[in-house]
Amino acid sequence: xxxxxxxxxxxxxxxxxxxxxxxxxxxxxxxxxxxxxxxxxxxxxxxxxxxxxxxxxxxxxxxxxxxxxxxxxxxxxxxxxxxxxxxxxxxxxxxxxxxxxxxxxxxxxxxxxxxxxxxxxxxxxxxxxxxxxxxxxxxxxxxxxxxxxxxxxxxxxxxxxxxxxxxxxxxxxxxxxxxxxxxxxxxxxxxxxxxxxxxxxxxxxxxxxxxxxxxxxxxxxxxxxxxxxxxxx
Amino acid sequence: xxxxxxxxxxxxxxxxxxxxxxxxxxxxxxxxxxxxxxxxxxxxxxxxxxxxxxxxxxxxxxxxxxxxxxxxxxxxxxxxxxxxxxxxxxxxxxxxxxxxxxxxxxxxxxxxxxxxxxxxxxxxxxxxxxxxxxxxxxxxxxxxxxxxxxxxxxxxxxxxxxxxxxxxxxxxxxxxxxxxxxxxxxxxxxxxxxxxxxxxxxxxxxxxxxxxxxxxxxxxxxxxxxxxxxxxx
Amino acid sequence: xxxxxxxxxxxxxxxxxxxxxxxxxxxxxxxxxxxxxxxxxxxxxxxxxxxxxxxxxxxxxxxxxxxxxxxxxxxxxxxxxxxxxxxxxxxxxxxxxxxxxxxxxxxxxxxxxxxxxxxxxxxxxxxxxxxxxxxxxxxxxxxxxxxxxxxxxxxxxxxxxxxxxxxxxxxxxxxxxxxxxxxxxxxxxxxxxxxxxxxxxxxxxxxxxxxxxxxxx
Amino acid sequence: xxxxxxxxxxxxxxxxxxxxxxxxxxxxxxxxxxxxxxxxxxxxxxxxxxxxxxxxxxxxxxxxxxxxxxxxxxxxxxxxxxxxxxxxxxxxxxxxxxxxxxxxxxxxxxxxxxxxxxxxxxxxxxxxxxxxxxxxxxxxxxxxxxxxxxxxxxxxxxxxxxxxxxxxxxxxxxxxxxxxxxxxxxxxxxxxxxxxxxxxxxxxxxxxxxxxxxxxx
Numbered sequence: 001x002x003x004x005x006x007x008x009x010x011x012x013x014x015x016x017x018x019x020x021x022x023x024x025x026x027x028x029x030x031x032x033x034x035x036x037x038x039x040x041x042x043x044x045x046x047x048x049x050x051x052x053x054x055x056x057x058x059x060x061x062x063x064x065x066x067x068x069x070x071x072x073x074x075x076x077x078x079x080x081x082x083x084x085x086x087x088x089x090x091x092x093x094x095x096x097x098x099x100x101x102x103x104x105x106x107x108x109x110x111x112x113x114x115x116x117x118x119x120x121x122x123x124x125x126x127x128x129x130x131x132x133x134x135x136x137x138x139x140x141x142x143x144x145x146x147x148x149x150x151x152x153x154x155x156x157x158x159x160x161x162x163x164x165x166x167x168x169x170x171x172x173x174x175x176x177x178x179x180x181x182x183x184x185x186x187x188x189x190x191x192x193x194x195x196x197x198x199x200x201x202x203x204x205x206x207x208x209x210x211x212x213x214x215x216x217x218x219x220x221x222x223x224x225x226x227x228x229x230x231x232x233x
Numbered sequence: 234x235x236x237x238x239x240x241x242x243x244x245x246x247x248x249x250x251x252x253x254x255x256x257x258x259x260x261x262x263x264x265x266x267x268x269x270x271x272x273x274x275x276x277x278x279x280x281x282x283x284x285x286x287x288x289x290x291x292x293x294x295x296x297x298x299x300x301x302x303x304x305x306x307x308x309x310x311x312x313x314x315x316x317x318x319x320x321x322x323x324x325x326x327x328x329x330x331x332x333x334x335x336x337x338x339x340x341x342x343x344x345x346x347x348x349x350x351x352x353x354x355x356x357x358x359x360x361x362x363x364x365x366x367x368x369x370x371x372x373x374x375x376x377x378x379x380x381x382x383x384x385x386x387x388x389x390x391x392x393x394x395x396x397x398x399x400x401x402x403x404x405x406x407x408x409x410x411x412x413x414x415x416x417x418x419x420x421x422x423x424x425x426x427x428x429x430x431x432x433x434x435x436x437x438x439x440x441x442x443x444x445x446x447x448x449x450x451x452x453x454x455x456x457x458x459x460x461x462x463x464x465x466x
Numbered sequence: 467x468x469x470x471x472x473x474x475x476x477x478x479x480x481x482x483x484x485x486x487x488x489x490x491x492x493x494x495x496x497x498x499x500x501x502x503x504x505x506x507x508x509x510x511x512x513x514x515x516x517x518x519x520x521x522x523x524x525x526x527x528x529x530x531x532x533x534x535x536x537x538x539x540x541x542x543x544x545x546x547x548x549x550x551x552x553x554x555x556x557x558x559x560x561x562x563x564x565x566x567x568x569x570x571x572x573x574x575x576x577x578x579x580x581x582x583x584x585x586x587x588x589x590x591x592x593x594x595x596x597x598x599x600x601x602x603x604x605x606x607x608x609x610x611x612x613x614x615x616x617x618x619x620x621x622x623x624x625x626x627x628x629x630x631x632x633x634x635x636x637x638x639x640x641x642x643x644x645x646x647x648x649x650x651x652x653x654x655x656x657x658x659x660x661x662x663x664x665x666x667x668x669x670x671x672x673x674x675x676x677x678x679x680x681x682x683x
Numbered sequence: 684x685x686x687x688x689x690x691x692x693x694x695x696x697x698x699x700x701x702x703x704x705x706x707x708x709x710x711x712x713x714x715x716x717x718x719x720x721x722x723x724x725x726x727x728x729x730x731x732x733x734x735x736x737x738x739x740x741x742x743x744x745x746x747x748x749x750x751x752x753x754x755x756x757x758x759x760x761x762x763x764x765x766x767x768x769x770x771x772x773x774x775x776x777x778x779x780x781x782x783x784x785x786x787x788x789x790x791x792x793x794x795x796x797x798x799x800x801x802x803x804x805x806x807x808x809x810x811x812x813x814x815x816x817x818x819x820x821x822x823x824x825x826x827x828x829x830x831x832x833x834x835x836x837x838x839x840x841x842x843x844x845x846x847x848x849x850x851x852x853x854x855x856x857x858x859x860x861x862x863x864x865x866x867x868x869x870x871x872x873x874x875x876x877x878x879x880x881x882x883x884x885x886x887x888x889x890x891x892x893x894x895x896x897x898x899x900x
Contacts, residue, residue: 234517347557429543429544434546442508
């Protein structure tokens with residue numbers, strides 16, 4: 001077994017530098033790498049390019065990095081929950097590359113699985129396809145999209161073992177699996193770190209080969225963005 | 234919940250006709266849809282094009298279809314375990330399209346996920362790339378491969394529920410997940426069929442949306458091709 | 467004239483037994499409340515869940531189980547969770563039978579614009595471009611006119627497009643329309659609405675057959 | 684001169700701590716037996732398992748747990764199972780650190796032929812084309828000459844290729860060689876083998892440095 005455990009978030013983020021491109025898992029505030037984000041803020045690393053489906057809210061998630069003006073560019077599909085984001089974008093401080101959500105996921109998966117590019121119908125005929133190659137297959141038009149190139153990928157799982165194997169919970173899975181192994185170094189933080197052999201090999205969502213460093217996360221807030229409930233009958 | 238259960242293999246194979254293209258899961262004899270193959274033999278359906286990583290052995294798996302000369306063409310990555318296969322191939326009765334194993338898997342996944350084609354490095358500079366478009370990305374050469382088009386996909390899982398959700402066991406998973414939803418109709422046979430709600434939504438390998446029909450398989454032989462053991466110390 | 471709930475009710479009638487359905491944010495979300503109880507339907511949310519159920523009871527919210535609108539949800543028996551790449555595989559691969567979404571504009575050739583207004587803060591397309599580019603069966607749920615009273619059913623979209631030639635059906639507060647090669651075919655009128663009123667509110671080519679029945683909801 | 688086990692032993696020395704390794708059928712399979720016990724290595728089999736262990740004890744074989752050679756196997760703590768698309772994602776995405784496979788011919792530019800002999804029954808390439816096209820680090824394990832005594836280290840492959848310019852290192856019964864821009868660089872001699880014997884058995888360009896040490900196994 002190849003051990004991937006590091007003792008804490010400081011060790012897990014070694015090597016992260018100004019100007020790097022980072023992938024961050026999560027959908028909204030669900031399944032985001034809270035510990036890695038907190039440490040990125042503490043380290044004060046700047047001029048980051050962040051690939052993340054969303055940009056957090058003003059005071060949580062990626063919003064914390066935006067508050068500190070650590071982000072130079074965001075690559076996301078939807079960024080609507082964040083006033084500071086809007087301010088920086090409109091003022092030109094922040095570059096934003098909006099990408100269709102399925103394309104965003106597949107650009108990660110392509111990087112993980114060694115595909116340099118792929119054809120998707122998403123965005124054909126729209127400004128997303130401007131400057132990109134388009135092509136017909138079986139009478140339908142597709143846009144050529146390239147795999148992401150990133151330095152670090154930060155993902156958050158529910159359970160993980162020393163070998164880096166990961167299991168996610170519910171919809172906190174989202175972009176996390178496609179981002180594993182999609183950057184030069186993938187760092188996984190988990191709610192529960194267990195010894196190798198404690199997870200059923202059949203139930204693993206992401207094999208440890210895609211992970212370089214894994215650590216036991218702490219103090220998860222797991223904030224709910226839209227608390228919707230129904231009345232009991 | 235959308236119910237996918239059919240009562241038996243006869244009902245599951247309704248609509249399969251001569252000349253169709255079929256996908257069949259399995260690696261060697263591991264994880265093959267034994268019940269579907271038996272029924273295809275019984276039905277005597279002919280001129281089939283079979284997409285399957287291997288071609289079974291003489292008297293089991295796809296070998297049974299070959300024995301009855303029901304197969305007109307095989308698309309596989311490795312077919313070395315079958316004398317009848319060799320005879321039919323050398324005599325020209327059987328057409329064979331050999332495809333690199335990773336390309337085979339991805340041609341299934343592309344069909345499942347709506348990608349018309351993809352670029353892979355496998356086979357570049359070899360006869361596999363003859364007549365195919367090649368292209369450079371980041372200094373490396375790739376071959377353009379197209380998604381499969383198939384009529385039926387037959388897969389075998391360990392557990393499945395009424396909604397068509399599947400869980401596989403060990404390396405019997407192999408090509409089965411990528412073939413789900415990669416044909417017009419996907420038929421899953423399972424060792425254990427359970428009610429909806431009996432499987433943990435978090436542990437499902439293939440969501441039921443990719444499956445049109447599911448049935449409780451019977452009489453699994455699960456033959457071992459190479460029984461290798463070690464002595465107890 | 468229909469209100470938002472009325473539009474959702476009318477669209478719910480388009481949902482058939484055995485459909486996998488993706489609902490956009492806004493009016494489409496309401497559709498789930500009005501689907502006939504005697505048919506089986508599963509709702510897909512592109513953030514990675516199939517078989518969504520109602521909102522949780524108070525105190526039972528789980529931060530790890532949300533829909534694409536970031537709302538806490540529950541799951542039904544037979545549900546499954548999966549990652550974003552698989553989720554859009556379902557969408558791109560046409561395994562989702564029906565997509566219902568809102569729009570700012572629809573053109574008579576089926577083009578749709580629903581993600582960007584130049585000069586305003588752009589929030590992003592989310593999964594909308596993937597959905598409209600892939601779905602075989604797209605129904606748009608929207609008001610017939612915008613707040614300024616201008617038609618949202620146009621000859622040509624003026625806003626940046628989300629997808630081209632993809633919308634099949636539109637249900638508005640005034641009418642049900644089908645996108646055809648010749649333009650918007652008027653299928654049904656909302657209760658109390660005349661053909662003239664619909665004509666008046668439609669900038670794109672409107673095809674009015676001899677008899678236009680009133681909707682039944 | 685080395686036998687097959689000797690070749691496997693020599694290759695085992697190339698396996699480093701923390702490597703994920705894919706072993707081909709034949710001599711490469713033997714390598715697992717000789718990897719140092721004080722380092723941590725995981726074996727990947729392309730049919731969908733990472734963390735392969737030894738063969739099972741008699742009576743404990745499981746038809747659902749096999750390797751790419753269709754042999755019954757066991758798994759080690761930390762193992763995982765996955766589907767074929769994911770498996771080749773690992774390979775194509777360069778997550779596997781070392782690939783060891785057999786060959787019929789290797790050319791001095793790194794081309795490899797190991798899947799097809801024209802006129803003979805072709806069994807197929809299996810995963811070999813994916814492996815050689817993707818792996819950063821490929822070691823070929825083979826006899827220096829074929830049964831007829833002809834060299835398998837050639838200027839140019841005569842058989843249909845499996846991959847182009849991909850082989851980095853070759854371990855044969857006679858020598859360890861590195862593929863360089865100038866040809867096969869002779870790194871080590873097998874015990875008791877002279878440079879002249881290696882030269883004689885090598886059809887491709889052989890670069891012989893001043894000192895060629897004997898292998899230590």
